[in-house]
C-alpha cells in the first residue's frame with residue numbers, strides 16, 4: 340500500500356468484507372467469521388454491491404490479493 344494513502348475505517352471494512360466474501364474457504368473459515376464480525380461493527384454492503392464500493396476500498400482489496408498471490412485482477416466486479 341502506498342504510504343499516506345487517504346482512506347477511512349469504512350473503506351477498510353468494505354475491503355475486508357468483500358475480500359473475505361470472495362476468498363473464504365467455507366463457513367467455518369476465519370475469513371467467513373470475519374464477515375460476521377464486520378457486520379457486527381456496523382458495516383453492511385449496498386444491496387446490489389458485488390465488491391468494494393470505493394476506490395480506496397478497491398485499492399486495499401487489491402493489495403490483499405497481491406499479498407496472497409492471487410493472479411486474478413478484476414474479480415471485484417464479477418464476484419463469485
Ligand SMILES: [Zn+2]
Pocket residue numbers: 362403404409410411414
Ligand atoms: Zn484475490
